[in-house]
Amino acid sequence: MRVWICTMMLCASAALAEPATMIERFDAGAGERWRYIGDNVMGGVSSGQAQIGADGLHLTGQVSTDNNGGFIQVRREFEDGLNADVWALVLKVRGNGERYTVFLRTRQARLPWHNYKASFVAGSAWSEVRLELSAFERSTSVLPAIVSPEDVKSIGLAAYGADYEADLWVGRVGVE
Incomplete structure (x- = not known):
């Protein structure tokens, strides 16, 4: 019984640990690294x-699919991509119980809608979301089947694809 309890405690503390590499802690300079984009651009x-x-x-707002829209997003660019050994994004999030989407754009993306995406639900309590790169779906067969981390040009965090009120907090973004 004691072994089981200790094992559970180790698992819980590991789940709360910071990712191996931190991309963003949202410090004072984060406003210069992330930019807001709404579907009004299209x-x-x-x-x-x-x-x-x-x-x-x-990230807050009203997402509407009217007029062929349906997103609000924040995006951060990466000039040199991610490290080649990255296998997952790790986010600390909370929200209003809605589904949110992470978009990855890579060097192979030729059109604005070429991307890889994965979704998660952000509940009311802070939680850690781990999105394996192998789980990201490509938007077109023009892109390679699997995301290559060193080709990632940007990460977008979005309220996307449905009519709803967005209320997403992101406390940190990391990679493993």
Whole structure:
């Protein structure tokens, strides 16, 4: 019995540990690294904003699929890609119980809608979300079947694809 309890405690503490490599802690300079993008760039009518505070990045707004829209997003660019040994993104998130999407754009993306995506649900309590790169789905067969980490040009965090109110907090972004 004692062994089982200790094993469970080790598992719980490992789940709360920071990822091996931190990409973003949302410190004072994070506002220069992340930019807000809404679907109005393509004629959509969603509205939102992103703010960075003591708890991290806060993406809020109203997502509307009217007029062929359906997203609000924050994005960070990476000039040199991610390290070749990266196998997962690790996010610390909380929200309003809605589904949110992570978009990865790579060097092979030729059109704005070429990307890889994976989704998660952000509940009301802070939690860690681990998204393995092998689980990201490509938007087109023009892209390689699997994301190559060194080819990642940007990471986008989005409220996407349905009519709903977005309320997403991201406390950190890391990789393993």
